[in-house]
Amino acid sequence: MLVFPNAKLNLGLYITSQRPDGFRNLESVFVPLPWTDALEVLPAPETTLTLTGIPIPGEPATNLCLRAYELLRADFNLAPVHLHLHKVVPIGAGLGGGSADAAFALRALSDLFQLGLPPEALESYARRLGSDCAFFVRNKPVFAYEKGDVFEEISLNLSGTACKVIYPGLHISTAEAYARVQARTPRHDLRATLAQPLETWRATVSNDFEEALTPHYPVLGELKSALYAAGAAYASLSGSGSAVYGLFPGLQVPPTMQLPAGYQVWDGQL
Ligand SMILES: C[C@](O)(CO)[C@H](O)COP(=O)(O)OP(=O)(O)OC[C@H]1O[C@@H](n2ccc(N)nc2=O)[C@H](O)[C@@H]1O
Numbered sequence: 001m002l003v004f005p006n007a008k009l010n011l012g013l014y015i016t017s018q019r020p021d022g023f024r025n026l027e028s029v030f031v032p033l034p035w036t037d038a039l040e041v042l043p044a045p046e047t048t049l050t051l052t053g054i055p056i057p058g059e060p061a062t063n064l065c066l067r068a069y070e071l072l073r074a075d076f077n078l079a080p081v082h083l084h085l086h087k088v089v090p091i092g093a094g095l096g097g098g099s100a101d102a103a104f105a106l107r108a109l110s111d112l113f114q115l116g117l118p119p120e121a122l123e124s125y126a127r128r129l130g131s132d133c134a135f136f137v138r139n140k141p142v143f144a145y146e147k148g149d150v151f152e153e154i155s156l157n158l159s160g161t162a163c164k165v166i167y168p169g170l171h172i173s174t175a176e177a178y179a180r181v182q183a184r185t186p187r188h189d190l191r192a193t194l195a196q197p198l199e200t201w202r203a204t205v206s207n208d209f210e211e212a213l214t215p216h217y218p219v220l221g222e223l224k225s226a227l228y229a230a231g232a233a234y235a236s237l238s239g240s241g242s243a244v245y246g247l248f249p250g251l252q253v254p255p256t257m258q259l260p261a262g263y264q265v266w267d268g269q270l
């Protein structure tokens, strides 16, 4: 079975309070971004994981695809599998790439072994692997709150919006990013501000990580300014960074931008 775990973008992100479990409550809108890895799951004599593409830091045994398999095996006595992950989506980018691999592995294993797990059950397993993972089970635009793993569906019409995502080759760890942010009351209701035309978002939709991280990583501010200079109607950091995206209205192809070597760029439609 071959699946293509996609990335996500955060449209606005407010860190609202500290939780007793050490995590933060947040409010954000998540949308799928069709920048994908490839993950193959096959029955095999023994469980193995092979990796190609972008190198993933850490031991292969800690890879989220294997952790997803072990989580289901503990409850369903699964037969062994061979997993092959071809990594394309940048890591430490705020694009949720590793989380998507985990959620797509859960979904693929449920299908392969005909476990018949409904989305609620898959989300519950996904939450145990990471805050971002549950979003990728249904993979539709949502308003996310609490740890970013409880959702309310929203309708957002972004069809025909061109998007450019730039990863400046900078790995920002999620834990480090959270440690730099002070929780505060959200300035706006994201559901209301995102319902307004794209051109208004620049004044009303923000990501709390941006203010906290830009003084330490000036490249984030430079990329955002460059996207606005290139005609973006809205530009922002995604999640905890370091990827920065620009939205360009009206099917307009984003203009070519000169970027240093080592940067990765995704251009397309949302
Ligand atoms: C920044 C976002 O990408 C926004 O969508 C997510 O909140 C990050 O989610 P994630 O990468 O799945 O994060 P996790 O693996 O669950 O947590 C990594 C670390 O981030 C911090 N963390 C994460 C989520 C959250 N709501 N509060 C936190 O404080 C914690 O220090 C945690 O140890």
Ligand SMILES: Nc1ncnc2c1ncn2[C@@H]1O[C@H](COP(=O)(O)OP(=O)(O)OP(=O)(O)O)[C@@H](O)[C@H]1O
Pocket (backbone or CB within 6 Å): 056, 057, 058, 062, 063, 064, 065, 085, 090, 091, 092, 093, 094, 095, 096, 097, 098, 099, 101, 102, 132, 172, 173, 174, 239, 240, 241
């Ligand atoms: N399949 C995977 N893909 C990417 N990273 C993985 C994977 N499995 C485990 N990891 C670990 O997770 C870390 C990346 O998590 P991190 O939260 O920093 O970045 P991310 O995947 O870009 O997502 P986020 O949007 O949450 O920042 C890597 O350093 C790696 O050790």
